[in-house]
Amino acid sequence: MTTPSQINAAPGSDSSYEGPLAHIENLKKYYPVTQGMIVRKNVGYVKAIDGVSIDIPKGQTYSLVGESGCGKTTTARMFLMVEKPTAGQVFFRGKDIHKLSRKETADYRASVQAVFQDPWSSLNPRMRVDSLIAEPLVTHQHLSRTELKKRVHELLETVGLRSFHAERYPHEFSGGQRQRIAIARALSTQPELMILDEPVSALDVSIRAQILNLLKELQQNFSLSYLLIAHNLATVRYMSHQVGVMYLGKLVEEGPPSAVFGDPKHPYTKALISAALPAHPTNDREEIVLRGEVPSPINPPSGCTFHTRCPVAMDICSTVYPERREVAEGHRTSCYLYTETGTASA
Amino acid sequence: MATFEESGSEIVSDAEPKLLSIKNIASTAGKILRARLPWAPIIIMAVVVICAIFAPLLAPHDPTDIDIGVRKLAPGENWSYPLGTDRLGRDMLSRLIYGARTSAFISLVALGAGAVVGTTVGLVSGYAGKWTDTILMRITDAAMGFPTILAAMIIVTILGAGIANIILAIAVTVWARFARMIRGEVLQVRNRDFVLAARITGVSPVMIIWRHIFPNVINTLLIILTLLVGQTILLEASLSFLGLGLAPGASAWGLMVAEGRDYLISMWWLSLLPGLVITMVVMAFNFFGDWLRDTLDPKLRRSI
Ligand SMILES: Nc1ncnc2c1ncn2[C@@H]1O[C@H](COP(=O)(O)OP(=O)(O)O)[C@@H](O)[C@H]1O
Ligand code: SF4
Numbered sequence A: 001m002t003t004p005s006q007i008n009a010a011p012g013s014d015s016s017y018e019g020p021l022a023h024i025e026n027l028k029k030y031y032p033v034t035q036g037m038i039v040r041k042n043v044g045y046v047k048a049i050d051g052v053s054i055d056i057p058k059g060q061t062y063s064l065v066g067e068s069g070c071g072k073t074t075t076a077r078m079f080l081m082v083e084k085p086t087a088g089q090v091f092f093r094g095k096d097i098h099k100l101s102r103k104e105t106a107d108y109r110a111s112v113q114a115v116f117q118d119p120w121s122s123l124n125p126r127m128r129v130d131s132l133i134a135e136p137l138v139t140h141q142h143l144s145r146t147e148l149k150k151r152v153h154e155l156l157e158t159v160g161l162r163s164f165h166a167e168r169y170p171h172e173f174s175g176g177q178r179q180r181i182a183i184a185r186a187l188s189t190q191p192e193l194m195i196l197d198e199p200v201s202a203l204d205v206s207i208r209a210q211i212l213n214l215l216k217e218l219q220q221n222f223s224l225s226y227l228l229i230a231h232n233l234a235t236v237r238y239m240s241h242q243v244g245v246m247y248l249g250k251l252v253e254e255g256p257p258s259a260v261f262g263d264p265k266h267p268y269t270k271a272l273i274s275a276a277l278p279a280h281p282t283n284d285r286e287e288i289v290l291r292g293e294v295p296s297p298i299n300p301p302s303g304c305t306f307h308t309r310c311p312v313a314m315d316i317c318s319t320v321y322p323e324r325r326e327v328a329e330g331h332r333t334s335c336y337l338y339t340e341t342g343t344a345s346a
Numbered sequence B: 001m002a003t004f005e006e007s008g009s010e011i012v013s014d015a016e017p018k019l020l021s022i023k024n025i026a027s028t029a030g031k032i033l034r035a036r037l038p039w040a041p042i043i044i045m046a047v048v049v050i051c052a053i054f055a056p057l058l059a060p061h062d063p064t065d066i067d068i069g070v071r072k073l074a075p076g077e078n079w080s081y082p083l084g085t086d087r088l089g090r091d092m093l094s095r096l097i098y099g100a101r102t103s104a105f106i107s108l109v110a111l112g113a114g115a116v117v118g119t120t121v122g123l124v125s126g127y128a129g130k131w132t133d134t135i136l137m138r139i140t141d142a143a144m145g146f147p148t149i150l151a152a153m154i155i156v157t158i159l160g161a162g163i164a165n166i167i168l169a170i171a172v173t174v175w176a177r178f179a180r181m182i183r184g185e186v187l188q189v190r191n192r193d194f195v196l197a198a199r200i201t202g203v204s205p206v207m208i209i210w211r212h213i214f215p216n217v218i219n220t221l222l223i224i225l226t227l228l229v230g231q232t233i234l235l236e237a238s239l240s241f242l243g244l245g246l247a248p249g250a251s252a253w254g255l256m257v258a259e260g261r262d263y264l265i266s267m268w269w270l271s272l273l274p275g276l277v278i279t280m281v282v283m284a285f286n287f288f289g290d291w292l293r294d295t296l297d298p299k300l301r302r303s304i
């Protein structure tokens, strides 16, 4: 295993900064919904994410869970700086990433990398593995050919591949190997933050654990921070230091996985966990069945957006969105069951 | 280090393990070699190419040689002129062989220029999107809607007849076909994750187009090129036939058809032979282009 020599000075890498490596504050992303072929009329907005704040500490994994369409990918994309948020800010080492200088932006791009879900789509089929892995390096650093080659071989070894694989094309590899190539590429500039949007969902069940173990090992060796999106509860428990549960573009509960999964507070989290558990005949646990469909993010319900499906909804729930409260050390949720106003009216 | 064993319990999943079946996005060459080749079109195309390159070696006579002594020979009448001669005693076979050279030259240059311009426009338009796309596609639509024959008439009226002007007339309209088709492909390719991966790494748009988009639309380019060769040959023939193309005396298939049109009964071979050659060659290229499309890119719409 190679030791990383930090080549990139991260933006604002002055040693005085002590906050989380990356954080977002009250982030919103609305996509306009248009109608009409010739004259496009704006008929509303999809509130893909609507006021999300999360902290990602150095060397830790923050996982996002929630049903499809709740805004996990949109949240993750906000770190990739390919589109601007509608409101709110994304910070890296305490600096707003949309206010960086040219040089700082380049450094940011080297410091934040991503691994996508589908390794059949994320590797250019027309490029050789060595060029694929070297591309971020070529973009950010001036290395000689021999240095590049050496680095590519090191990276291949780091992710469990062999140096002769460098001369091959992606189609010669299996899904798991391709995901390793994608990881090697992401590691090439020695990033500090990796965005992992369902990194094993497209892979064969038999090789998922290998890739997760590799990611965990890399995190320990290079003190990487991860923003992970995953569907498997066991995966999330195994990988994460923090878990955030999202519903309709909002973060409804967050905390360490032991708290969120072991002692869920928000009714949606409870429903999600019971839905994810395999039905067991001897299970005397109260099974919560979610009523109704997920409402449209174009016209979300008033107040607590979960009130249309919540089994314990109260009158107050449809008024305004409940404030976030800390229910235990590091364990926060937004639900009237845990506010004074809510408990008083119940 | 503790390792992780997968166990059930998926949270309501939107992740289908899709695309695993498309394991081999094999190379262009591999796909072509593994498919059954359409030999008839390939042979016809090969003959055209060989004739074009080696015309001086293959032609039994100089195609411009006027010899009153052997004029108006029908095919088979005199075996040193196997396909007969025209009104001026020029050898039909030699003229047809040299005609391949003319057609190949015109197609190569006109399509080459059209492909370079059209592909560039298509790549930029498709990748940039927004107003760049809107403006470029308006221009493309205008060029595509403009009849090539009309363009040729205007160009010939202003610049005079000649091979360079035919090429110009074809190129000024044909680039739009490339631009449209390539743009359509780019719209697909740019949504693939490897483009996003390059963007987040900070690769410049020019390099993204060059390294990631262009290599993935080459198949389409190849298909359009092949399909347009037939149309270009036909176009050149039509222009020559209408007298908008090559000067009389040149060896071009369309011109030969035109020259023979007053003698369809008395000297049937004058128009019929070049007409047959045009039909065969155009069909061969179209057939091969269709096959190439079905082999390389079955999704590509039948819209060229
Ligand atoms: N580019 C976009 N344009 C319009 N709507 C979008 C776009 N991206 C995502 N959305 C919408 O935003 C919502 C959240 O999507 P996403 O972040 O992909 O959810 P998740 O990853 O949790 O499944 C969905 O309703 C989705 O349809
Ligand atoms: S705020 Fe009310 S509706 Fe929302 S989750 Fe809590 S109890 Fe249910």
Ligand SMILES: [Mg+2]
Pocket (backbone or CB within 6 Å): A072, A073
């Ligand atoms: Mg997603």
